Amino acid sequence: MVFEQSCRQCAVRGTALCAALPDADLLGLAGHGTHRRLARGETLVRAGDMAMPCANIQRGLMKICQTNPAGQEVIVGLLWPGDFVGAPFLGPAEAGHDIVALTPVTLCQFPARVMERVLTDNPAMEHALLARTMAELARARARLGSLARATALARVAGFLVETAQRSGAGDGETIAAIDLPLSRGEMADLLGLTIETVSRQMSKLKQAGVIGLPGGRRVVIQDPDALAEAAEDLI
Amino acid sequence: MVFEQSCRQCAVRGTALCAALPDADLLGLAGHGTHRRLARGETLVRAGDMAMPCANIQRGLMKICQTNPAGQEVIVGLLWPGDFVGAPFLGPAEAGHDIVALTPVTLCQFPARVMERVLTDNPAMEHALLARTMAELARARARLGSLARATALARVAGFLVETAQRSGAGDGETIAAIDLPLSRGEMADLLGLTIETVSRQMSKLKQAGVIGLPGGRRVVIQDPDALAEAAEDLI
DNA sequence: CGAATGGTTGAGACTCCTCAATTTGCGTGG
DNA sequence: CCACGCAAATTGAGGAGTCTCAACCATTCG
Known part of the structure; x- marks a missing residue:
């Protein structure tokens, strides 16, 4: 069964979103999912891209980085297994950061529209994603606090x-x-x-x-x- | 009508969440909303609180801050009119930051459970909140990038x-x-x-x-x- | 073996912090 | 209206911390 290979593996660290999905929808989602492997250094999203894919990281580590006016790269966050990439419902906004594999990465990628439909059909999953995004925001702010001084x-x-x-x-x-x-x-x-x-x-x-x-x-x-x-x- | 006084005023800067609500639900939400005024320096949330209220800022400016081990205060974010405060669906997590009024503030506050129910009943509103939280996360990361160097x-x-x-x-x-x-x-x-x-x-x-x-x-x-x-x- | 890459160590320059003194703004009371 | 006191802001001098530039070591790969 497809999702045995894909989304069950997304359930890393007990925080994965798919855990909130009933099996039927999980199956439907898995049907649209693409397994992807990235080599070290490969780019998933480039700043300025108008399309932001949605994906769950299964294995490996990625960096979220931006390049400042002087051409220096600044890493503003790391993504670990189980973390979610993407910005559903945000509309056609420009991606603000590059997302690049630091190690060999495997992930489970979905078209944004499919992800949005699945989220709409599964409030529990959207709640989980919202809660996780808020937690990530709190973490980013905590990092801000420590970097400051x-x-x-x-x-x-x-x-x-x-x-x-x-x-x-x-x-x-x-x-x-x-x-x-x-x-x-x-x-x-x-x-x-x-x-x-x-x-x-x-x-x-x-x-x-x-x-x-x-x-x-x-x-x-x-x-x-x-x-x-x-x-x-x-x- | 109650919501004329409360939630219509939340629709500041065209980004407010209530814009996504049909009138009937807006009315229902307004029934649970509390108008609150904070004086300059008054605290809405204290780090360590187990209950995180949900609120929309109508007027004024608030700071999100944490106190580091040396006792210095670090401001990790500002909240402007139209911004949302709170973390629905996050469960009983400890608040990580203080949220304090920098100017006289008026806001529209709701119990987290009411907000959660309204979000569940109104997917469009939850989508809007999710998108906004993602945008806020991107902003926090951008600030991280600039503070770094x-x-x-x-x-x-x-x-x-x-x-x-x-x-x-x-x-x-x-x-x-x-x-x-x-x-x-x-x-x-x-x-x-x-x-x-x-x-x-x-x-x-x-x-x-x-x-x-x-x-x-x-x-x-x-x-x-x-x-x-x-x-x-x-x- | 040599080149290339990544990491370590050193010396000087520059930025920002610390400590201290002074000035400005503002509310209170004479 | 002015004097006073207090908090906030400005300015200065010296020192700590980090960056820049440079040289040197370790590992890997051709």
Whole structure:
């Protein structure tokens, strides 16, 4: 059955929208869904596009980014498995950001009109999407609050904490190892810093014994408490 | 008729949600609505509250703010007339921010359950709210992008441009005068700067003849083009 | 092996913050 | 009407933090 391959897999992290769908509609939705794989670096949406697809991310990590007038790229958000991409009902608005795969990605894509019809027919699904969008808005605002006054060290430490949480590594209290999905440059774009500053802060945390850097993009969180404390360092 | 006094007034700036309601439901909603006035500085929602009211702002300006671990206040967003407050369908989640009146405010408040029922009964209204929330998310992300790398001058200039737009003063091309709704301290909290730096940048714009500061909180935008250019100044 | 890419480390410049003093605006009371 | 006091805003000097520019190391790939 098709949706066994597609939408059931969307139900990642228990937050997926399809969980709100009765099976009949799930089947109807799956009939319109396209499975898509994106290679690392591939672009799903480009800023300025007039058509914004709707999709559920199944595996992998994507970045939402914009390019400022000086040509620098700024990453304004990350999308993890289970997250929703798209803006149904928004009308023919111009996409404001690029959405690009940071790792190999698999997703479940639908035409916006189909998604809109399914949402209209399934209030529970629309409620879930609305609630999730509000939660995402609150998260974006929280990030705004921390970016506003946090030091470089706090930004880097905060990013490590959040990445450890979202990639499900450890419980935040014991030693855990994560593979960073971002390069130093991408971390810099995300945190509003430069590559060099990110690198220096990582080295500082390593010197202090808070993290270990065994090589590659692997990070061992040796002292989660100290890391969490560093994340609250303010100007 | 009740709703003539309440919800018709919500239809500010042509974006209000009630515009999507048929008259019969509008009447029903108005029956549950409470008109409320807030004095300057009064708090509508406090971070940590378990109940998040739903409301439409009719007149005035509110701030969404959080207090960081060091006790500093950070303003993560502003709410203008016509904006919606609340998070229907999100369940009993803790409010993450304070929402405080910056000026005298009048708003139209509803119990979350009533709002949820009206949204369920009126898909068009829920679509409108979803679209608006997505647009607000895009705006928050855009702010993230500019806060990440903009200089102090660009932050201040950008704030002036946006305030002029949202308060409907001028067309962005000719000389316009606005009354700032925020103190220097509040601007600093919003832009992630200090009071002194905000003041210095305002003085710099004045010296350059870009703006005039006739006194009080009044700002005359004498050279909108130069102001817009200053807003794009990056580190 | 050499080139290319990504990461680390160092020195100096620049921006913004901190601390402090002064000025302005405004409401109160004499 | 003016003096006073208080809060807000402005201005200055010095210092901390981050960026820029540059060189150097590590890893991967041809």
